[in-house]
Amino acid sequence: MLSRPGRTPRRYLGGPLVSFLPFAHALIVKQDLPIPPWLFAWAATIVLIVSFFALAAAWRRPRFEDEGWRPFGTGLSRALLGWPLQVLCGAIGVFLLGVGIYAGLRGTEAPDRNFTITFFFVTVWIGFPFFSALFGNFFRAFNPWRAVGRVAGGGFRLIAGERPAHLSYPQRLGRWPAAVGLLGFVWLEVVYGSTGGVAIGLDPHVAATAAIVYSAYTLAMMALFGVEEWCERGESFSVYFGMFSQLAPLGVEEGRLGRRRPLAAAAHWATLPGSAALVIVSIGTTSFDGASEGAFKTPIEKLFKVFVEAGIDRVTAMRLAGTVFMLATVALVALVYALGVRGMRTVPKAPPLDRLWSGFAHTLIPIALAYLIAHYFSLFVFQEQAQFGYLLSDPLGTATTDLFGTANSGIDFKVLDANAIWYVQVAALVVGHVIGLMLAHDRALAYWPNYRQASRSQYWMLAVMVAFTCFGLYLLSTTV
Amino acid sequence: MSAALANLVLPLAHLGHWLWVFYVIPVLIVVGGIVYSTIRERRR
Numbered sequence: 001m002l003s004r005p006g007r008t009p010r011r012y013l014g015g016p017l018v019s020f021l022p023f024a025h026a027l028i029v030k031q032d033l034p035i036p037p038w039l040f041a042w043a044a045t046i047v048l049i050v051s052f053f054a055l056a057a058a059w060r061r062p063r064f065e066d067e068g069w070r071p072f073g074t075g076l077s078r079a080l081l082g083w084p085l086q087v088l089c090g091a092i093g094v095f096l097l098g099v100g101i102y103a104g105l106r107g108t109e110a111p112d113r114n115f116t117i118t119f120f121f122v123t124v125w126i127g128f129p130f131f132s133a134l135f136g137n138f139f140r141a142f143n144p145w146r147a148v149g150r151v152a153g154g155g156f157r158l159i160a161g162e163r164p165a166h167l168s169y170p171q172r173l174g175r176w177p178a179a180v181g182l183l184g185f186v187w188l189e190v191v192y193g194s195t196g197g198v199a200i201g202l203d204p205h206v207a208a209t210a211a212i213v214y215s216a217y218t219l220a221m222m223a224l225f226g227v228e229e230w231c232e233r234g235e236s237f238s239v240y241f242g243m244f245s246q247l248a249p250l251g252v253e254e255g256r257l258g259r260r261r262p263l264a265a266a267a268h269w270a271t272l273p274g275s276a277a278l279v280i281v282s283i284g285t286t287s288f289d290g291a292s293e294g295a296f297k298t299p300i301e302k303l304f305k306v307f308v309e310a311g312i313d314r315v316t317a318m319r320l321a322g323t324v325f326m327l328a329t330v331a332l333v334a335l336v337y338a339l340g341v342r343g344m345r346t347v348p349k350a351p352p353l354d355r356l357w358s359g360f361a362h363t364l365i366p367i368a369l370a371y372l373i374a375h376y377f378s379l380f381v382f383q384e385q386a387q388f389g390y391l392l393s394d395p396l397g398t399a400t401t402d403l404f405g406t407a408n409s410g411i412d413f414k415v416l417d418a419n420a421i422w423y424v425q426v427a428a429l430v431v432g433h434v435i436g437l438m439l440a441h442d443r444a445l446a447y448w449p450n451y452r453q454a455s456r457s458q459y460w461m462l463a464v465m466v467a468f469t470c471f472g473l474y475l476l477s478t479t480v
Numbered sequence: 481m482s483a484a485l486a487n488l489v490l491p492l493a494h495l496g497h498w499l500w501v502f503y504v505i506p507v508l509i510v511v512g513g514i515v516y517s518t519i520r521e522r523r524r
Contacts, residue, residue, distance in 0.1 A: 036502075038499060038502035038503055041502070041503045041506055042502075042505075042506055045506035045507075045509075045510065049510070295500070343514070346518070459514045459517070459518075460514065462510060462514075463507070463510050463511050463514055466506060466507050466510045467507045470503045470504070470506055470507050471503070473503065474500055474503040477499075477503075
């Protein structure tokens with residue numbers, strides 16, 4: 001992920017540490033595994049094949065087409081969705097965004113000691129997908145731009161005496177603005193902020209400036225198309241975290257909080273154009289992030305040299321090489337999915353290609369989550385100790401404040417050992433892909449009139465899942 | 481015991497960057513199986 005180490009820290013707990021790389025994926029080399037890492041890929045493939053045949057044998061009618069929605073009591077909905085809590089959550093969101101921007105502009109340049117970088121790129125970026133998949137779309141309540149937009153809309157109504165008139169959102173755009181925004185955000189973090197031998201890195205000042213620019217853009221779009229419309233389709237973070245919340249057993253429908261069959265909401269998520277692109281970008285960019293520190297490191301350096309020899313300055317050359325590989329990784333993920341879709345199309349009575357493309361896109365959501373967990377789980381565990389320790393007390397990283405008395409706390413790297421991280425990574429990938437298979441099988445049962453043909457079509461999704469699993473494990477095994 | 485185990489480790493280190501092949505093999509087996517079964521079904 002972010003790789004500029006900053007200054008050597010004064011504080012960490014738990015034994016010797018060769019160098020302080022707070023944003024590296026794997027802090028310790030996996031060295032005591034009972035079998036070579038590639039054998040895990042073989043074992044995962046066997047698990048997927050067995051799961052596939054178990055699904056084919058035992059799962060004969062679609063279960064996820066109906067969410068099984070059951071609303072909670074009105075009292076609970078009113079308490080959790082009522083305006084007092086909404087105002088409080090929105091205010092917290094706006095305050096934290098403000099702290100992030102202020103710390104980025106005024107704090108230290110060392111990314112590991114500035115609140116901004118850990119807050120934006122670890123706590124929010126990794127935390128919300130994890131917890132949204134468990135508890136539903138609670139980012140909606142904390143979304144600072146939505147809160148500001150709603151207050152501005154309310155103010156307009158108060159002054160003008162009527163609702164602001166918005167442009168109608170172009171339906172063909174769908175979730176494409178969110179997908180492009182997601183790509184831009186990860187590019188800023190992984191490519192713009194990368195080092196790779198060149199002395200560049202994601203400066204907290206740059207992150208804060210980007211947050212200001214994004215805020216201005218988002219508020220402008222909300223003014224044009226409406227707050228809820230833009231949050232539903234164009235605002236990258238709302239759409240991205242909302243995507244993971246479709247896996248959760250909790251949700252809000254028609255203003256009421258309720259429970260639903262886990263995973264079932266995902267089945268109806270990918271109906272808008274650009275939804276497949278969003279989830280593909282998510283998998284592709286996470287893959288690239290891991291690969292840029294492992295499998296792609298040498299090829300990126302080779303391309304970098306080609307650019308330098310062509311007369312491009314070193315910083316631009318590094319960014320260009322990273323951009324090329326990032327786009328290539330996203331294209332590769334899209335290609336694997338497209339091959340799976342194309343394969344399904346060869347089965348008799350298959351729906352049209354575009355319906356298959358969007359109809360199975362939701363099966364990639366658990367894979368995107370699995371990739372996130374596999375790549376960032378250890379980073380999250382380590383870096384949250386900093387977030388709720390010294391970064392909370394000294395957000396600027398200038399050693400001038402100790403707000404909660406934790407400014408001298410540190411990161412205990414012993415809470416996870418290398419093998420534990422590896423096993424979590426493998427488990428996340430296997431479980432994520434088995435869930436993906438399950439969703440795909442269920443959708444096939446809804447699309448094909450014949451049970452046998454539905455199962456037959458899923459041979460191709462099995463190949464997609466095996467390819468993604470092996471690719472993911474390969475990237476993790478080579479990440480240093 | 482640990483020395484004996486160490487001797488059992490497959491001598492794959494020299495394969496170096498060719499280890500990716502081991503990750504491709506399961507994918508090829510699955511795709512091969514699908515292609516084979518599809519061809520067989522069409523011939524029926």
